[in-house]
Amino acid sequence: xxxxxxxxxxxxxxxxxxxxxxVLLAVLLVGTVSLSVGxxxxxxxxxxxxxxxxxxxxxxYVVFQVRAPRLAMALLAGAALGAAGALLQSLLGNPLASxxxxxxxxxxxxxxxxxxxxxxxxxxxxxxxxxxxxxxxxAFLLLAGHHRxxxxxxxxxxxxxxxxxxxxxxxFLMVRAQVELAQGALVWLTxxxxxxxxxxxxxxxxxxxxxxxxVIACARWLPITQMGAPTAASLGVRSSTVKIVxxxxxxxxxAVTCAFVGPISFVAxxxxxxxxxxxxxxxxxxxxxAALGAAILAGADLVAxxxxxxxxMPVGVVTGALGAIFLLWLLATSKGRQL
Amino acid sequence: xxxxxxxxxxxxxxxAGYPGRRVIEDLDLDxxxxxxxxxxxxxxxxxxxxxxxxxRVNSPLGGRVELDGVDVATIPRRRFAQSVGLLPQHPTAPxxxxxxxxxxxxxxxxxxxxxxxxxxxxxxxxDAMTRTGVANLADRPVGDLSGGQRQRVWIAMALAQEPRILxxxxxxxxxxxxHQIEVLDLLxxxxxxxxxTIVVVLHELNLAARYADDLIVMSGGRVLVHGAPSDVLTSDxxxxxxxxxxxxxxxxxxxxxxxxxxxxxxxxxxDEA
Numbered sequence: 001x002x003x004x005x006x007x008x009x010x011x012x013x014x015x016x017x018x019x020x021x022x023v024l025l026a027v028l029l030v031g032t033v034s035l036s037v038g039x040x041x042x043x044x045x046x047x048x049x050x051x052x053x054x055x056x057x058x059x060x061y062v063v064f065q066v067r068a069p070r071l072a073m074a075l076l077a078g079a080a081l082g083a084a085g086a087l088l089q090s091l092l093g094n095p096l097a098s099x100x101x102x103x104x105x106x107x108x109x110x111x112x113x114x115x116x117x118x119x120x121x122x123x124x125x126x127x128x129x130x131x132x133x134x135x136x137x138x139a140f141l142l143l144a145g146h147h148r149x150x151x152x153x154x155x156x157x158x159x160x161x162x163x164x165x166x167x168x169x170x171x172f173l174m175v176r177a178q179v180e181l182a183q184g185a186l187v188w189l190t191x192x193x194x195x196x197x198x199x200x201x202x203x204x205x206x207x208x209x210x211x212x213x214x215v216i217a218c219a220r221w222l223p224i225t226q227m228g229a230p231t232a233a234s235l236g237v238r239s240s241t242v243k244i245v246x247x248x249x250x251x252x253x254x255a256v257t258c259a260f261v262g263p264i265s266f267v268a269x270x271x272x273x274x275x276x277x278x279x280x281x282x283x284x285x286x287x288x289x290a291a292l293g294a295a296i297l298a299g300a301d302l303v304a305x306x307x308x309x310x311x312x313m314p315v316g317v318v319t320g321a322l323g324a325i326f327l328l329w330l331l332a333t334s335k336g337r338q339l
Numbered sequence: 340x341x342x343x344x345x346x347x348x349x350x351x352x353x354x355a356g357y358p359g360r361r362v363i364e365d366l367d368l369d370x371x372x373x374x375x376x377x378x379x380x381x382x383x384x385x386x387x388x389x390x391x392x393x394x395r396v397n398s399p400l401g402g403r404v405e406l407d408g409v410d411v412a413t414i415p416r417r418r419f420a421q422s423v424g425l426l427p428q429h430p431t432a433p434x435x436x437x438x439x440x441x442x443x444x445x446x447x448x449x450x451x452x453x454x455x456x457x458x459x460x461x462x463x464x465x466d467a468m469t470r471t472g473v474a475n476l477a478d479r480p481v482g483d484l485s486g487g488q489r490q491r492v493w494i495a496m497a498l499a500q501e502p503r504i505l506x507x508x509x510x511x512x513x514x515x516x517x518h519q520i521e522v523l524d525l526l527x528x529x530x531x532x533x534x535x536t537i538v539v540v541l542h543e544l545n546l547a548a549r550y551a552d553d554l555i556v557m558s559g560g561r562v563l564v565h566g567a568p569s570d571v572l573t574s575d576x577x578x579x580x581x582x583x584x585x586x587x588x589x590x591x592x593x594x595x596x597x598x599x600x601x602x603x604x605x606x607x608x609x610d611e612a
Contacts, residue, residue, distance in 0.1 A: 012440070
């Protein structure tokens with residue numbers, strides 16, 4: 001026996017290792033730049049020294065209290081969104097599936113705006129509200145579009161409809177609210193990483209760690225369910241169960257980022273779409289998508305902060321602009337092909 | 340290879356179909372372990388429905404499916420999948436998936452969710468690809484293969500699963516005659532070397548009669564006859580099951596029954612499934 005499959009698998013693993021290493025290098029690079037640039041410039045060397053505890057007081061303050069939490073939040077939120085997008089796209093077998101196009105982000109958004117403006121909530125309660133909103137939309141979609149034969153397009157069209165409805169509801173809530181409150185909600189709605197306290201980062205981290213076992217299980221199951229429900233069943237995997245676990249996990253990941261940084265658009269759409277061709281071999285690429293999502297969001301936040309001198313944009317503006325271009329390119333090139 | 344005797348797959352008072360439309364009612368059936376059983380019947384006679392319930396793709400509406408006398412509903416799905424495999428009629432492979440990756444997925448029931456790939460997994464996959472003659476295709480995308488090659492790849496995936504009972508739903512549809520023979524010869528070899536029980540739903544009466552140790556002829560959700568092809572496949576049975584006037588004579592090469600429709604012998608256009 002030549003051990004044919006050992007070679008094949010080794011080649012796949014090598015390719016994945018290279019891709020992941022490259023993406024992590026990008027994360028490292030973006031991270032270092034994020035920590036060093038700003039009103040108080042710190043050289044990359046000093047950034048590293050500061051991170052190892054050898055910086056002076058001013059540097060330590062700027063790095064640990066101002067820039068690091070913002071960077072950490074960008075990385076965590078980007079990773080969560082990248083993973084959520086990979087789960088949904090593999091589940092529905094459609095490259096257009098993402099929490100924003102499916103209206104899940106919209107559902108989280110309405111619930112969160114309602115929580116901010118009407119109930120006056122914040123923090124974990126806001127996250128819970130966003131989770132409930134996203135879950136409500138996801139449940140509606142699962143009930144409405146359980147015909148899978150059309151490659152999830154029916155579901156995505158339903159989701160786009162829901163997203164519009166959510167936008168309408170959000171606008172209604174906004175115009176009814178007091179101007180100052182509405183202004184704050186608007187910044188949140190655009191998606192912003194500015195002034196992130198450490199405990200927010202911690203909350204998001206805990207939510208991601210809670211979701212991690214489910215993410216790993218889905219990464220193992222989704223390649224099986226991709227081959228159709230009968231094949232999956234014959235391999236001992238129940239598609240209906242995987243569907244529920246994957247959707248709830250994706251909603252949790254989306255909602256928790258949504259609650260703390262706002263409904264950041266398109267990261268969940270782009271990251272898996274870039275990760276898959278890099279990996280090849282019909283891979284699901286949940287981990288790579290997460291790493292890419294982290295790199296994309298941290299990079300977008302850099303652009304948002306420094307693209308226009310003296311004016312810091314919400315990061316959602318940047319991901320929205322980049323993502324829209326990417327979506328058009330995807331529509332032009334994919335020819336409606338399924339995963 | 341594994342040589343433990345295959346478990347016995349049976350149904351007891353089985354009802355199956357869709358909520359509101361029972362296709363199969365009160366069916367008692369024993370699939371002989373270690374043999375090739377072919378299921379034939381007109382469209383919508385319930386043969387695919389039966390297969391999907393045997394494979395636990397669908398749950399029974401009543402009664403039960405048993406594996407060595409144990410109700411399969413009480414067996415964890417992953418453990419059931421270690422004994423019983425299914426090649427469905429329309430399996431789908433995602434774009435770009437290579438043959439090696441696809442066949443590897445057959446190992447799923449043997450691995451825990453957090454368990455790593457083992458040397459044994461590799462050996463099983465290699466073995467499955469070699470026996471089906473697809474080892475040289477390992478790095479090719481499944482989507483680029485011809486129909487015959489693709490079917491062998493899917494069978495390789497089912498073999499990597501190491502089932503003691505392998506169910507196949509019309510594995511030769513859309514294949515030309517030589518590839519049909521190739522697939523059926525492969526199944527026979529598997530059966531003869533490992534003693535794997537093989538259950539096939541087939542459209543081709545004459546091929547079914549030639550390759551089956553046991554033939555099940557279904558009609559209207561019932562088993563019309565069940566036994567050795569030369570004992571059970573008569574012109575009366577063909578007339579009952581297919582509404583077809585046919586001459587049944589021994590195949591000059593294998594002396595298994597050969598069904599030759601009489602000109603103008605179709606009485607009723609069969610319903611589309």
